[in-house]
Amino acid sequence: MAKKVASSHSIPFWRDIRVLRVIAQVVFLALIAAGIWWLFNNLQYNLQASGLKIGFRFLKNTAGFPISEGLHYSPTDVNGYAFFVGIVNTLKVSAIGIVIATLLGVIIGISRLSSNWLVKKIAGVYVEVIRNIPLLVQLFFWYFAVMLTALPLVKNSIHLPGAIYLTRRGVYMPWAIPTDSFGTWAWYILGGLIVGAGVYMFRRTQLKRAERPGFPIIWAGTVFILILAAGWFITPGNPLKLTIPVLNKFNFTGGLSLSTSFTALLLGLSVYTAAFIAEIVRAGIQAISKGQTEAASAVGLSKVQILRLVILPQALRVIIPPLASQYLNLTKNSSLAILIGYYDLMNVGTTIFNQTGRAVEMILLIMASYLTMSLLTSLAMNYYNKRMKLVER
Amino acid sequence: MDETRKRSHTYGDDELPPPIERIPVLRWLKENLFSSWFNAILTVVFTVFIVVLLLGLGKWALGARWEVIPANLKLLLVGTYPLEDIWRIWTTLYLISFLVGSAGGSRGGLMRQISMTIAIVSVVLAILPFGLMTRGWILGMGASTGIGFLLGHFGKRFRRYKHIEIGLWVLSLPVTIMLVNGISGLLPVVEGRNSWGLMLNIIGAIVGIALSFPIGILLALGRRSELPAIRLICTAYIEIIRGVPLITLLFMASIMLQLLLPSNVRPDLLIRAMMTITAFEAAYMAENVRGGLQAIPKGQYEAANAVGLNKLLTTTLIIMPQALRLVIPAIVGQFISLFMDTTLFGFIAILELLHISRSIMGNVQWRGTIFELYVFIGVVFWLACYSMSYISRRIEKSLGVGER
Numbered sequence: 001m002a003k004k005v006a007s008s009h010s011i012p013f014w015r016d017i018r019v020l021r022v023i024a025q026v027v028f029l030a031l032i033a034a035g036i037w038w039l040f041n042n043l044q045y046n047l048q049a050s051g052l053k054i055g056f057r058f059l060k061n062t063a064g065f066p067i068s069e070g071l072h073y074s075p076t077d078v079n080g081y082a083f084f085v086g087i088v089n090t091l092k093v094s095a096i097g098i099v100i101a102t103l104l105g106v107i108i109g110i111s112r113l114s115s116n117w118l119v120k121k122i123a124g125v126y127v128e129v130i131r132n133i134p135l136l137v138q139l140f141f142w143y144f145a146v147m148l149t150a151l152p153l154v155k156n157s158i159h160l161p162g163a164i165y166l167t168r169r170g171v172y173m174p175w176a177i178p179t180d181s182f183g184t185w186a187w188y189i190l191g192g193l194i195v196g197a198g199v200y201m202f203r204r205t206q207l208k209r210a211e212r213p214g215f216p217i218i219w220a221g222t223v224f225i226l227i228l229a230a231g232w233f234i235t236p237g238n239p240l241k242l243t244i245p246v247l248n249k250f251n252f253t254g255g256l257s258l259s260t261s262f263t264a265l266l267l268g269l270s271v272y273t274a275a276f277i278a279e280i281v282r283a284g285i286q287a288i289s290k291g292q293t294e295a296a297s298a299v300g301l302s303k304v305q306i307l308r309l310v311i312l313p314q315a316l317r318v319i320i321p322p323l324a325s326q327y328l329n330l331t332k333n334s335s336l337a338i339l340i341g342y343y344d345l346m347n348v349g350t351t352i353f354n355q356t357g358r359a360v361e362m363i364l365l366i367m368a369s370y371l372t373m374s375l376l377t378s379l380a381m382n383y384y385n386k387r388m389k390l391v392e393r
Numbered sequence: 394m395d396e397t398r399k400r401s402h403t404y405g406d407d408e409l410p411p412p413i414e415r416i417p418v419l420r421w422l423k424e425n426l427f428s429s430w431f432n433a434i435l436t437v438v439f440t441v442f443i444v445v446l447l448l449g450l451g452k453w454a455l456g457a458r459w460e461v462i463p464a465n466l467k468l469l470l471v472g473t474y475p476l477e478d479i480w481r482i483w484t485t486l487y488l489i490s491f492l493v494g495s496a497g498g499s500r501g502g503l504m505r506q507i508s509m510t511i512a513i514v515s516v517v518l519a520i521l522p523f524g525l526m527t528r529g530w531i532l533g534m535g536a537s538t539g540i541g542f543l544l545g546h547f548g549k550r551f552r553r554y555k556h557i558e559i560g561l562w563v564l565s566l567p568v569t570i571m572l573v574n575g576i577s578g579l580l581p582v583v584e585g586r587n588s589w590g591l592m593l594n595i596i597g598a599i600v601g602i603a604l605s606f607p608i609g610i611l612l613a614l615g616r617r618s619e620l621p622a623i624r625l626i627c628t629a630y631i632e633i634i635r636g637v638p639l640i641t642l643l644f645m646a647s648i649m650l651q652l653l654l655p656s657n658v659r660p661d662l663l664i665r666a667m668m669t670i671t672a673f674e675a676a677y678m679a680e681n682v683r684g685g686l687q688a689i690p691k692g693q694y695e696a697a698n699a700v701g702l703n704k705l706l707t708t709t710l711i712i713m714p715q716a717l718r719l720v721i722p723a724i725v726g727q728f729i730s731l732f733m734d735t736t737l738f739g740f741i742a743i744l745e746l747l748h749i750s751r752s753i754m755g756n757v758q759w760r761g762t763i764f765e766l767y768v769f770i771g772v773v774f775w776l777a778c779y780s781m782s783y784i785s786r787r788i789e790k791s792l793g794v795g796e797r
Contacts, residue, residue, distance in 0.1 A: 360649060
């Protein structure tokens with residue numbers, strides 16, 4: 001900035017930068033406010049013409065439409081609860097998708113750096129093919145072509161080892177369901193979590209005082225599992241029961257059934273996001289120069305120690321921020337569920353709109369839900385970056 | 394859908410790539426496929442996997458009913474566009490290939506390669522068994538590229554030629570839209586705009602990127618402004634748009650936009666879709682441009698200040714040209730993801746390539762051709778996106794991004 005002239009009183013106000021800045025902002029805000037006021041005015045006029053009033057009371061009305069996915073729900077429940085079921089479904093498919101995409105992505109990312117030429121090439125082809133085909137095309141492929149056309153009818157289902165059945169109606173697999181004594185056992189889970197967290201804290205401060213690296217999580221995990229096991233034997237009757245899908249006259253009963261649209265969405269999202277995660281992992285590992293490994297082995301660290309103490313902490317700092325934005329992308333992309341009939345929050349939201357005609361309110365609710373997820377992710381990322389900055393030189 | 398495109402290492406002037414070593418086949422095999430027990434097992438397992446996969450795919454491809462593609466090619470590419478008006482699309486393609494050829498002739502380098510590719514592809518396509526008419530049209534594209542190339546080659550000695558070229562490029566977008574859509578008074582307006590197949594994907598992506606470019610620049614400048622009110626509003630806009638999926642905005646465009654506008658303004662569905670992707674892409678464009686702005690060292694501002702340029706001149710003459718040059722690859726990446734995102738148009742009943750194919754699948758005559766159609770669509774998108782990302786990597790190299 002140029003140095004300001006010392007005697008500011010000699011400058012007329014229309015050339016005084018301080019005044020001009022205030023005026024510029026006031027004019028800008030006034031323009032924005034006028035625009036919003038104009039839109040709002042139109043909205044009110046249009047709503048009046050159609051006899052609607054903005055308000056969220058319709059959420060307490062009976063929904064009246066079925067949702068065949070997720071939490072226990074019946075059409076007699078209210079709209080607000082239906083929307084909540086949609087949110088839980090979005091979180092469900094996103095959470096499972098994130099786990100699968102991460103596992104797949106890490107494997108493929110490491111494979112791209114493999115010393116085996118064939119493995120490297122296959123991983124490269126995977127990434128280049130998947131990233132350059134629109135996600136919606138892939139979802140349609142999984143849903144309409146694979147799930148609804150290629151898979152057999154229920155009576156000739158494909159039987160995979162472990163009592164997993166693939167059919168045109170969905171995927172069936174064994175599952176543990178809670179029994180009556182699960183409630184008692186749940187207290188042991190809670191207790192195990194609390195004690196485990198205590199052990200984690202204790203171990204961490206101990207290690208810090210001793211200035212020794214280590215994995216406090218292993219101790220905490222062991223304690224947690226021990227408490228769970230103890231609870232399992234103390235509780236009368238088994239808290240969980242294994243059920244296996246059995247083919248009846250028309251369909252499978254028992255076990256866990258995944259709907260076709262859920263399976264297609266999960267597959268599509270995981271396969272697509274894994275390609276991007278693979279690139280992030282590859283870039284993160286490549287970002288650590290070879291000299292680091294050499295220097296670490298020169299001071300006598302073992303291979304495991306090098307990975308744990310030198311490579312991973314640095315690579316993770318490069319990997320985690322873009323990884324978090326991929327997780328967020330996956331969650332946002334799960335909104336494509338509406339096009340293949342999975343009841344996520346977007347789908348339930350638009351259904352409620354179709355039933356009630358509440359356009360403004362539903363759009364606000366849907367956007368607010370996604371924005372909350374984005375905001376929470378970016379808050380977590382800011383916290384992480386702040387913590388990581390302390391380590392930086 | 395954010396892209397994290399890979400950056401290839403490029404060699405500077407004083408740096409030479411390592412010499413290429415000739416390795417005998419057996420040693421190559423040993424080093425790259427059988428260097429250890431583990432690697433040998435991996436190689437065997439994956440070879441079997443690949444062979445089985447390719448055999449299965451080959452068997453399927455030989456038995457597939459590929460005739461569904463040529464029989465519906467017109468529907469997939471331009472949808473319900475009337476046949477008697479199809480010359481307009483060809484004219485547009487001629488105009489663009491002429492401009493590409495001209496740029497290739499006058500500038501060389503990457504544009505030259507692209508125009509060569511167009512010429513070669515049009516000759517190859519003309520060999521395929523299309524109708525005689527279509528072959529003629531296709532060959533015309535190669536010819537117009539060639540004419541453009543010659544004109545550019547000899548025209549470049551005139552000082553104004555390149556300026557005229559840039560002007561023509563800028564004009565090409567409105568001219569294209571007028572030609573394809575028609576304009577009242579001059580050319581009859583074509584009806585049924587909401588089902589034009591692949592053409593809608595292309596138009597949507599080009600319009601979206603072109604319109605979001607200026608808005609994105611303004612938003613990026615606004616986000617870096619010293620005035621808190623402007624900064625706050627711009628940041629809020631960018632973050633809100635980036636925080637929600639495109640499909641929610643499309644939903645909003647299809648049902649809520651008419652509530653926000655006066656009752657006598659009822660934009661056409663396609664226009665609303667274009668407005669939506671422009672608003673959506675502008676936020677992402679702003680972040681790309683901001684990335685470029687942040688990469689400009691402070692010294693550039695100080696030097697501009699020292700020679701007496703004011704803020705406006707500093708931005709337009711010193712900072713922006715450098716920043717935009719840096720973000721060209723990122724913008725190409727954004728164009729690719731926008732092109733892929735146009736498949737969501739189907740959600741608001743605009744039948745682009747992916748959704749118009751569903752009408753063929755619903756046709757009794759073509760029952761059971763679902764895999765063929767999805768494979769075709771996947772290949773079309775893949776070819777387009779992969780070649781664009783290849784071009785983007787080439788631009789990156791020729792601009793020397795990452796070397797300075």
